[in-house]
Amino acid sequence: MLNFSFTDEQEYFRNMLQDFAKKELLPNYTKWDREEITPRHLWRKLGELGINGLRIPVEYGGSGADCVTTGIAAEEIGRGDFNLTYAVMLNALIGEIITNHANEELKQEWLPKISSGEKIVGIAITEPSAGTDAGGIQTTAVHKGNEYILNGEKSGISVATVGDAFIIFAKTNPELGNRGISAFIVPADLSGVECRGYEDMGNIPIGRGSIYLSDVAVPEENLIGLENKGFAQVMNGFDLSRLLIGLQCVGAAFQSLDETIDHVKARHSFGKPLATYQGVSFPIVTHYTQLELVKWQAYRGLWLRDQGLKHSKESASVKWLGPKYSVEAIHECLLLNGHYAYTKELPLEQRLRDVIGLEIGDGTAQANQMVIAKDIIGKEYRSY
Numbered sequence: 454m455l456n457f458s459f460t461d462e463q464e465y466f467r468n469m470l471q472d473f474a475k476k477e478l479l480p481n482y483t484k485w486d487r488e489e490i491t492p493r494h495l496w497r498k499l500g501e502l503g504i505n506g507l508r509i510p511v512e513y514g515g516s517g518a519d520c521v522t523t524g525i526a527a528e529e530i531g532r533g534d535f536n537l538t539y540a541v542m543l544n545a546l547i548g549e550i551i552t553n554h555a556n557e558e559l560k561q562e563w564l565p566k567i568s569s570g571e572k573i574v575g576i577a578i579t580e581p582s583a584g585t586d587a588g589g590i591q592t593t594a595v596h597k598g599n600e601y602i603l604n605g606e607k608s609g610i611s612v613a614t615v616g617d618a619f620i621i622f623a624k625t626n627p628e629l630g631n632r633g634i635s636a637f638i639v640p641a642d643l644s645g646v647e648c649r650g651y652e653d654m655g656n657i658p659i660g661r662g663s664i665y666l667s668d669v670a671v672p673e674e675n676l677i678g679l680e681n682k683g684f685a686q687v688m689n690g691f692d693l694s695r696l697l698i699g700l701q702c703v704g705a706a707f708q709s710l711d712e713t714i715d716h717v718k719a720r721h722s723f724g725k726p727l728a729t730y731q732g733v734s735f736p737i738v739t740h741y742t743q744l745e746l747v748k749w750q751a752y753r754g755l756w757l758r759d760q761g762l763k764h765s766k767e768s769a770s771v772k773w774l775g776p777k778y779s780v781e782a783i784h785e786c787l788l789l790n791g792h793y794a795y796t797k798e799l800p801l802e803q804r805l806r807d808v809i810g811l812e813i814g815d816g817t818a819q820a821n822q823m824v825i826a827k828d829i830i831g832k833e834y835r836s837y
């Protein structure tokens with residue numbers, strides 16, 4: 454049986470979040486960008502609503518929700534405040550990694566605080582010389598006594614300036630390439646950790662930046678899962694975060710379309726509402742259609758994940774086209790709103806800047822196309 458409907462519980466959750474996003478997030482969306490603030494009180498508010506812990510089991514303070522429900526949160530929060538969708542996506546990714554791979558002490562220490570929004574945790578893979586080619590990282594972790602000593606530099610990391618801890622990927626066996634990478638929870642206040650922010654084009658409240666690691670002594674209990682298995686552990690998590698990113702971008706783009714539809718009905722040219730001209734309505738229809746296609750591919754991918762079925766290529770397709778179609782839609786909305794939309798009075802210019810970031814973050818178009826090619830053409834035809 455093919456069934457595209459959400460459960461009553463999921464519909465209730467969507468309605469609750471729609472209301473919350475409209476009343477409590479949307480009015481202040483541009484404020485945090487202008488003031489360059491990470492609204493930690495809203496991370497805590499999302500904690501109260503159970504959003505941070507959607508992919509964290511109930512016994513660790515989470516909501517224990519399925520992936521489809523997590524997708525609803527990404528989409529609806531994306532309508533209100535695109536930057537707060539990081540709380541959905543990052544926490545889902547990190548929540549799953551800690552839940553599935555970390556030891557009991559780490560789970561008890563971090564999961565309840567992530568769920569409540571008390572602590573913000575980032576994930577640090579990218580380095581100055583290794584982004585798409587994540588297996589090429591150079592940060593090292595050397596096992597000495599009951600500690601690992603970390604040295605290296607992470608770049609482009611979300612929440613670098615505000616994170617309380619980071620899941621850091623480092624080479625424990627440099628000869629083994631991506632089979633020699635391990636993951637560690639590294640509190641930001643450990644000696645030898647230094648975080649510096651960037652002057653980014655968008656996603657300002659996310660505090661992206663670099664993390665410098667100089668002889669950081671990390672207790673061996675902070676190793677997540679098995680030594681040298683860090684890469685495999687996180688790759689599976691990306692299949693989730695990429696689907697969520699697609700939905701958070703689509704949410705921001707749908708909100709822009711709704712605002713634009715209101716505008717073109719109210720605004721007149723040559724004696725008629727703009728909406729009566731096909732030069733105005735057809736672009737709106739085009740973007741609406743593209744966004745709907747990505748949205749349903751995203752929910753399909755999340756459903757496949759909930760069923761324990763393969764979904765890497767679906768996830769990659771959503772991560773490739775979700776941000777791309779959303780950027781195109783928001784750009785068009787900005788133009789259809791005329792010159793006021795080019796000012797900071799309207800949220801459209803910020804949405805455009807914010808969403809572009811996720812055309813890069815978590816894997817570029819090409820990185821995702823490589824995933825799809827590997828699946829449908831065959832891994833023996835990989836270029837790497």
Ligand SMILES: Cc1cc2nc3c(=O)[nH]c(=O)nc-3n(C[C@H](O)[C@H](O)[C@H](O)COP(=O)(O)OP(=O)(O)OC[C@H]3O[C@@H](n4cnc5c(N)ncnc54)[C@H](O)[C@@H]3O)c2cc1C
Nearest residue numbers: 576577578579584585609610611810813814815816817819
């Ligand atoms: C908003 C944002 C948030 C981010 N958050 C995080 C985070 O929290 N943690 C983290 O670890 N990283 C994060 N990143 C970094 C991000 O994951 C990397 O920027 C991304 O993986 C690309 O790596 P790169 O920037 O080094 O580009 P490169 O890998 O140098 O690629 C440059 C260009 O070349 C293309 N390219 C590379 N290799 C190939 C190939 N083989 N075939 C075809 N084209 C290719 C790429 O698609 C891209 O267009 C974030 C980035 C942004 C913008």
